[in-house]
Amino acid sequence: MARSFSATCGPDGLRHHLADLRSAVPSASGGVVFVSGQLAQRASSVAELVRSTWRGTPACVVSAAGVLSERxxxxGDTGASGVLWSGGRVTPFALPERAEEPGRRLREPLARTIGHRSATAILFARPGAFAPEMLEALASCAPGACLFGxxxxxxxxxxVTSEGELLEGPAIGLAITGFAPPIVDASPAARLxxxxxxxEDVSGGVVLRAGGRPALDLLSAATASLGEPPSPQQLVVAALADPLDPRGGAAVPRGEAAEPAAALRSERYVLRPIRGVDPSRRGLLLGDDARPGVRLAFAVRDAAAARAGLEGIARQVSRSALGSAPRFALYLSCAGRGQGLYGAPDVEARILRQRFADLPIAGMHSSFEIAPWAPGQARLTLYTGVLALFRAPS
Structure with a gap:
């Protein structure tokens, strides 16, 4: 059993919605509450409200740029959404503020919660304070877990633990065991x-050469069709894909493709901002993820690609769930999508509702996304929608 809600409301209205969910799911095992606007600025008070209203139920309170549900x-307003469910064992955990050896410090506490193959870890990280190596530490602690956030x-x-303890840190997670791992997929709002x-050549996070050419020349060639200069809606970003498999072909393809255009669309990649230009060396500042061997392309934020991508992953997730009983879903969408991208409200919520009807869904507009990559692995990315469908085997 699961129930969701979303509403434009203040603390009193939120209390009412939380109480309604608790009445509808009396044997709840876990929940998530997303808050925006003034409620996000008062997250500690919201956590106290969740602790008292959902007494004994582990949960997580997440500040968001916006919130969403299937409705x-x-x-741009104060609001909240959330989902409360029964089934499985839910354990909140916090990653340490600073850790010289994050893997060692995390291994013992996380081994008790997500240290086996059927575990799921949902991670909500604070911008600017979350080190990407924490994802590597999580992967080493739970190599078979499903990780996203x-x-x-x-x-x-x-x-909020079942005992009523409040946990804070650069990243807070919910570890879920005893429940079928969710079907998770992600899609960027970008057109390659x-x-x-x-x-081929990197110096201090500056990519100097790729594909036998200066990186800045590659960027100029790729964006030539966008006009001079590109419009504000045509935000250009870097796309990074894994090195080619030694046997030839993409390292982690999404599926078989018969033609080059389809193969390009099926490529798995993460988006990174272009942080600066080095004209003297014809280089681009892309950060530490741009390493020799990693493959580089350029993409533009695109509403049509975002819409088609979400429709595609929703269709694939729905097909993958055949033979099981969907319970609820979480959808984590970049704040750079939404009405600012589409020019209309509720575009993504409508796509999800058309595919999943009245399935309880809760989610947020996020500052970045943690997308699944391989069992026990995830990558930080931008302008991405991450959809996770939780279900019970039938």
């Missing part, structure tokens, strides 16, 4: 402008 999306709008997420090129 619609709330942007998102970045908060500001401040830390707050975990050209193919991928292996990075």
């Amino acid at each position: 619609g999306e709330i942007e 998102a970045g908060t709008a500001s401040g830390s997420a707050i975990g 402008l050209e193919g991928f090129h292996p990075i």
Whole structure:
């Protein structure tokens, strides 16, 4: 059993919605509450409200740029959404503020919660304070776990344990065991402008050469069709894909493709901002993820690609769930999508509702996304929608 809600409301209205959910799911095992606007600024008070209203139920309170459910999306206003469910064992956990050896410090506490193959870890990280190596530490602690999540709008997420303890840190997670792992997929709101090129020369996060050419020349060639200069809606970003498999072909393809255009669309990649340009060396500042061997392309934020991508992953997730009983879903969508991208409200909520009807869904507009990559592995990315469908085997 699961129930969701979303509403434009203040603390009193939120209390009412939380109480309604608790009445509808009396044997709840876990929940998530997303809050935006003034409620996000008062996340500690919201956590106290969740602790008292959902007494004994582990949960997580997450500040967001906006919130959503199967009913619609709330942007630019104070609002809340959430889901409460029964089934499985839910354990909130916090990652340490600083850890010289994050893997060692995390191994013992996480081994008790997500240290086996059927575990799921949902992670909500504070912007600017979450080190990507924490994802590697999580992978080493739980190599078979399903890992995904998102970045908060500001401040830390707050975990509420079943004993009523409040947990804070650069990243707060919910570990779920004893429940079928969710079906998770992700899709970027971007259109690739050209193919991928292996990075050959990097210095201090500045990519100097890729595909036998200066990186800045590659960017100029890729964006030539966008006009001079590109419009504000045509935000150009870097797309990074894994090195080619030694046997030839993409390292982690999404599926078989018969033609080059389809193969390009099926490529799995993460988006990174272009942080700067080095004209003297014809280089681009892309950060530490741009390493020799990693493949580089350029993409533009695109509403049509975002819509088609979400429709595609919703269709694939729905097909993958055949033979099981869907219980609820979480959808974590970048704040750079939404009405600002589509020019209309509720576009993504309508796509999800058309595919999943009245399935309880809760989600947020996030500062960045943590997208699944391989069993026990995830990557930070931008302008991405992450959909997770939880179900019970039938």
